[in-house]
Amino acid sequence: MLELVSQMFSYGFLNRALLVGTLVALCAALLGVSLVLKRYSMIGDGLSHVGFGALSVAMAMQLAPLAVAAPVVVLAAFLLLRISENSRIKGDAAIALIASSSLAIGVIVTSLTSGMNTDVYGYLFGSILAMGAGDVAASVVLSAAVLVLFVLFYNKIFAITFDEAFAQATGVNARGYNLLIALLTAVTIVVGMRIMGAMLISSLIIFPALTAMRVCRSFKGVVITSALVSVVCFFCGMVASFAFSTPAGASIVVANLSAFLLFALVGALRGKLPG
Amino acid sequence: MALISCKGVSLRYENRLAVEDASFEIEAGDYVCIVGENGSGKSTLLKGLLGLKSPDAGSISYGDGLEQRMIGYLPQQTVVQKDFPASVYEVVLSGCLNRRGMRPFYSPAERQIAGRNIERLSIGGLRKKSYRDLSGGQQQRVLLARALCATEKLLLLDEPVTGLDPVVTAELYALIRQLNREGVTVVMVSHDIVCAVHNAGKILHMGTGVLFYGRAEDYPDSEVGRRFLGGDHHA
Incomplete structure (x- = not known):
């Protein structure tokens, strides 16, 4: 096991993925708590x-991926939030529309230019x-910004997540x-989706929060x-991916699923105990 | 100087005028119950008093050193809160948020305020419990403690007894009356008109405008009161 891990660290690209991935996993988990509790889970997916x-x-246009994706996703985050706040439009349906449309446009653009490739x-x-290396630097800066802002505004984020009306009144x-929160989520997703993939990144936001809620009683x-x-x-998934040659993103999701089931079991057992 | 004075206030709710030309004053130490049928503008008026909505016409002003963000608000419970993993202490402490301005963390003094209000509402035994594991009445006490952290002067309660059983409802009313006797001004929106007349000092009956505002004792004899209480004189 130890040998396997030390072997992993000998690859430069794996080191980079581990560093960025750990930071993204951390950011996604923190933001996920608020998003899941506010019933905004689908925004991450969208x-x-x-x-x-x-x-x-x-x-297709041969531009830097992060430089294009970051502002577009941030804009989309504001839009999705606006839609969710407006109770007259069904938020979940709108998110599904925007999500599948973006996917479709992405697929068409790629098939017209480079074709569906690796x-x-x-x-x-x-x-x-x-x-x-350039991506790593950008990712580290973005993740650090998310972490610092989250810690600084922790108490306000709690108040708004728990009771928006009260927070506003005070x-x-x-x-x-x-x-x-939408902005930080957008940044986290853009950084994380390179490793996790567009289909799987939202699990990084939703799973840890849900897992923790099985057993924890305080915010x-x-x-x-x-x-x-x-x-x-994240780390277990990466090790498993390295050991069994499975895709990294999928392995991490399965690791999260296992943790969720374990915590759910613990929560259920504790619920049955008296007191 | 009145604690709150409304002069010709009009407020909109979804492009409809929900409150029109309402004028009244709330004095320090009052216990005012806002009643009225559904859609009579009670909740919109409350939002106006809280500053969540700005009036289309007229003015809402605060006296006696009351600031708008120093109002203790007890909102109706939301779906989000029902299974929210937060300890009682965390929820109560979040009432001190308005004291901090831009400072990111709570000071020892604010933690003391939270602790005092937990004792004041006798929920000390629940301090470490999770909010989602509490009964409806206990949850309301927690939210009341939070509201008291935000204010010394004025509590605004929005249908505080919704979904509570009669025993817990009576306890909560007694608690609110006691807080009022201790000097906290109470403004409460309520459906429960009979209890309102028994508990409150003043009744404010809304029907887009102010239909009745005066002492609770006088309300049953007023025309609108007779109609609303279902007395002898049906319109």
């Missing part, structure tokens, strides 16, 4: 599809080879913070557990 569309277009496969299901700019407990679970599952 954004990743938009991200795929943007990446495909960027590739790059497209990589965007859809992730590739640990995707990380160049003078918190709830809309502003919702936008901030702080959920946030911390969610972050730990996410990072541990």
Whole structure:
């Protein structure tokens, strides 16, 4: 086992993927707690599809993928949030429309230019080879920004997640913070989807939060557990991917699924105990 | 100087005028119950008082050193809260948010305020419990403690007894009355008109405009009160 891990670290591209992936897993888990509790889980899924569309277009036009995808996904995040806030339009249906449309446009653009090749496969299901040195620097800066902002605004994020009306009444700019959460989520997805793939990145946001909620009773407990679970599952998934030559993104999702089932079992057993 | 004075206030709800030309004053120490039929503008008026909606016409002003963000608000429960993993202490402490401005973390003084209000509403035993594991009445006490963290002066309650059984409802009313006696001004939106008349000091009956505003004792004898209470004189 130890040998396997040390072997992993001897590859430069794996080191880069591990570094960026760990940071993304951490960010996604933190933001996921708020998104899941606010019933915004689908936004993460919708954004990743938009991200795929943007990446495909960027590739077709031979532009830097991050530079194109980041602003497009951030814009989409604001749009999706606006739709969800407006109760007269059914938010989930609108998100599904935007998601599948972006996917379709992405697929058409790619098939017209380079054709459906391994790059497209990589965007859809992730590739640990995707990380160049420049991407690593950008990803580290973006992830660090997400982490710092989350810690600074932790108490406000809690208040808004728990009770938006109360937070607003006490003078918190709830809309502003919702936008901030959407912005941070968009950035996390853009950075993470290179490794995880557009189809699988949303699991990184949703799974750890749900897993932590099986057993934790306080918000702080959920946030911390969610972050730990996410990072541990990411690492286990990467090791499994290396050992069994399975796709990295899918392995990480399966690791998260296992953790979820384990925690659900613990939660159910604890619920049965008296007291 | 009145705590809150509304002068000719009109408020919109989805392009419809829900409150029209409402004028009234709420004095410090009052216990005002806002009643009225569905769609009579009660909730919209409450949003206006909280500053969540700005009036289309007229003005809402605060006196006695009351600031808008220093109002303790008890909103109706949302679906999100029903299974929310947060400890009682975390929820109550979040009531101190308006004291902090841009400072990111709570100070020891604010933690003390939260602790005091937990004791004040006798939920000390629940401090570490998860909000989602509490009964409806306990959850309302927690939210009331949070509201008290935000204010010393004014509580705004939106249908606080919805979904509670009669015993817990009576307890909550007693608690609110006690807080009022301790000097907290209470403004409550309620469907429960009979209880409102028994508990509140003043009744504000809304029907887009102000149909009745005065002492609770006088309300049953007023024309609108007779009609609403289902007395002898049906319209």
